[in-house]
Amino acid sequence: xxxxxxLIIFGFYFFGQTNSSTQVITWQQLEEKYLQKGQVESIEIxxxxxxxxxxxDSVNKADEKDTGIFDQGLNNPDYQYTLGSxxxxxxxxxxxxxxxxxxxxxxxxxxxxxxxxxxLPWLLPIFLIVLFFYFMRKRAQQxxxxxxxxxxxxxxxxxxxxxxxxxxxxxxxxAGLDEAKTEVxxxxxxxxxxxKYEAVGAKIPKGMLLVGPPGTGKTMMAKAVAGEANVPxxxxxxSDFVEMFVGVGASRVRNLFKQAKExxxxxxxxxxxxxxxxxxxxxxxxQSNDEQENTLNQLLQALDGFETNxxxxxMAATNRxxxxxxxxxxxxxxxxxxxxxxxxLEERKAIFKVHLDTINVKNDIEVNILAAQTAGFAGANIAxxxxxxxxxxxxxxxxxxxxxxCELKG
Ligand code: ADP
Numbered sequence: 001x002x003x004x005x006x007l008i009i010f011g012f013y014f015f016g017q018t019n020s021s022t023q024v025i026t027w028q029q030l031e032e033k034y035l036q037k038g039q040v041e042s043i044e045i046x047x048x049x050x051x052x053x054x055x056x057d058s059v060n061k062a063d064e065k066d067t068g069i070f071d072q073g074l075n076n077p078d079y080q081y082t083l084g085s086x087x088x089x090x091x092x093x094x095x096x097x098x099x100x101x102x103x104x105x106x107x108x109x110x111x112x113x114x115x116x117x118x119x120l121p122w123l124l125p126i127f128l129i130v131l132f133f134y135f136m137r138k139r140a141q142q143x144x145x146x147x148x149x150x151x152x153x154x155x156x157x158x159x160x161x162x163x164x165x166x167x168x169x170x171x172x173x174x175a176g177l178d179e180a181k182t183e184v185x186x187x188x189x190x191x192x193x194x195x196k197y198e199a200v201g202a203k204i205p206k207g208m209l210l211v212g213p214p215g216t217g218k219t220m221m222a223k224a225v226a227g228e229a230n231v232p233x234x235x236x237x238x239s240d241f242v243e244m245f246v247g248v249g250a251s252r253v254r255n256l257f258k259q260a261k262e263x264x265x266x267x268x269x270x271x272x273x274x275x276x277x278x279x280x281x282x283x284x285x286x287q288s289n290d291e292q293e294n295t296l297n298q299l300l301q302a303l304d305g306f307e308t309n310x311x312x313x314x315m316a317a318t319n320r321x322x323x324x325x326x327x328x329x330x331x332x333x334x335x336x337x338x339x340x341x342x343x344x345l346e347e348r349k350a351i352f353k354v355h356l357d358t359i360n361v362k363n364d365i366e367v368n369i370l371a372a373q374t375a376g377f378a379g380a381n382i383a384x385x386x387x388x389x390x391x392x393x394x395x396x397x398x399x400x401x402x403x404x405x406c407e408l409k410g
Contacts, residue, residue: 176347215380238275
């Protein structure tokens with residue numbers, strides 16, 4: 001819109017200045033063709049710069065001048081002449097008059113102010129400033145994750161899995177981890193039928209902390225709880241709360257819990273909670289870490305704030321339980337801790353089975369051997385191995401995975 005407006009203004013400016021059908025003439029031509037013959041009716045000098053020459057009506061102009069359809073009937077000059085200086089022009093005219101014995105030519109002076117010409121020096125800087133702010137705002141919005149306006153920065157960036165986008169993970173997809181499954185079963189049971197617990201007066205834990213090395217299925221477990229209980233799942237990473245602006249983290253926490261309350265019963269999942277849950281007052285360097293503390297304080301308050309039986313369960317995952325603030329772990333907040341350890345031999349077998357199930361394999365793959373060879377691997381590593389094998393098979397133009405020792409033998 002802005003550009004269009006500007007284009008129109010410039011269009012008017014340029015086309016309004018010169019008349020399309022007015023021809024430019026030189027002094028020689030003017031003198032020889034018309035002045036000598038006394039055919040000039042009048043000359044109009046505009047702003048001491050341009051002379052508009054009007055010929056007498058008796059002169060046959062039709063063949064010499066191309067009259068545009070728009071100019072018919074208008075009192076347009078016949079010729080235009082650009083002046084060097086007014087004085088010399090006057091001298092020239094007077095000389096010509098004396099030389100050819102002409103009756104004096106009617107010379108008039110007109111001052112035309114062009115409003116646009118006056119306005120432009122004002123308008124242009126304003127326009128540039130507006131443009132500058134416009135682009136700044138756009139850039140700022142982009143860096144804030146494409147919100148509609150600056151106020152959306154405090155909104156939580158939680159990924160929501162609800163009716164339209166249900167978490168598809170179930171307990172059967174998680175191999176092993178039987179103890180952890182049993183512990184979270186209670187939450188599933190509660191979420192499925194909150195009233196039963198309320199009737200007895202039982203208080204369900206508000207927060208559950210899933211602790212374990214990376215890739216042991218913490219996210220998966222939280223998703224499975226939501227999937228099994230058939231409730232919405234709001235997932236956010238601890239680092240999503242962190243922004244370069246002060247107060248944004250706290251505002252995002254508030255927004256997240258508000259969103260959750262609207263969707264209750266539901267599960268909030270905060271991955272890598274150590275990004276915001278680090279012990280307060282232990283700033284690593286000289287710089288103060290106020291923003292992280294604010295966010296943590298808000299989180300603590302939000303955990304206290306909602307009723308035990310409001311139907312919102314907060315699950316958080318971390319592999320650095322030791323750095324978490326004590327206040328976060330006290331009863332009433334994250335009072336349940338579930339440890340997900342690296343899988344043992346039997347569990348690795350089960351995880352291999354789950355992941356080999358989804359890809360085409362030849363039956364010479366021995367899960368027992370694979371599990372024995374992968375001591376210390378987490379579930380994520382095993383999932384990765386299976387996927388790598390499938391990628392390799394596709395690369396080698398096979399549509400199934402085989403035992404690599406067979407391949408080496410040829
Ligand atoms: P974490 O959150 O603990 O870092 P994830 O839950 O994101 O780990 O797990 C990453 C991937 O590892 C999962 O998507 C899944 O494919 C695989 N995985 C981990 N543990 C298991 C398990 N017990 N059974 C099946 N797959 C698993």
